[in-house]
Amino acid sequence: MxxxxxxxxxxxxxxxxxxxxxxxxxxxxxxxxxxxxxxxxxxxxxxxxxxxxxxxxxxxxxxxxxxxxxxxxxxxxxxYGVVSEPSSTARRLRRERRRARRLARAAAREAARIRRRRVGRRLSRA
CATH class of the missing domain: 1.10.287 (Helix Hairpins)
Structure with a gap:
């Protein structure tokens, strides 16, 4: 066979x-x-x-x-010999960094929104 x-x-x-x-x-x-x-x-x-x-x-x-x-x-x-493929480790690290950046941007937006809200209240009370 x-x-x-x-x-x-x-x-x-x-x-x-x-x-x-x-x-x-x-x-x-x-x-x-x-x-x-x-x-x-x-x-x-x-x-x-x-x-x-x-x-x-x-x-x-x-x-x-x-x-x-x-x-x-x-x-x-x-x-042509080198095929550049990111390894699973590099891909995982990139995902983690991306997730951390998203969380940091969301936290910064939330902090800015809270500050604006506080500033708006101060102006309306004065």
Missing amino acids: WVEEPVGRRRLPDPVRTAAVRAVLIASVTLIQAMVAFFCVLAEVWLAFPMVLSGVACTVVATWAVLDVWVTRQVWMQR
């Missing part, structure tokens, strides 16, 4: 995944080219020297591609 299991890690974002696939393809081509260069050196073929030079260039490109994955991941995390 088919049983769904929850995934341990979330899927990579699209730009990061694209960079990672590109890096894997470039690294695999570099490894194949290194093997060909090695065999050309063993066979003492004229193609050995150009293959070794291009192998060095491909190694630089592969390193650049891996760094591109890292940079793309960092940029994506900086732009």
Whole structure:
């Protein structure tokens, strides 16, 4: 029977995944080219020297591609990675502060109303 299991890690974002696939393809081509260069050196073929030079260039490109994955991941995390959701604790504290402000405003209104009433009575008696 088919049983769904929850995934341990979330899927990579699209730009990061694209960079990672590109890096894997470039690294695999570099490894194949290194093997060909090695065999050309063993066979003492004229193609050995150009293959070794291009192998060095491909190694630089592969390193650049891996760094591109890292940079793309960092940029994506900086732009979209942080989801700002207030925690339940922050929400509760905000509610308490709001309630305290409402009570303070209501008390201030009541005090002002009482003062006005007292001032009105004094004027009418005088």
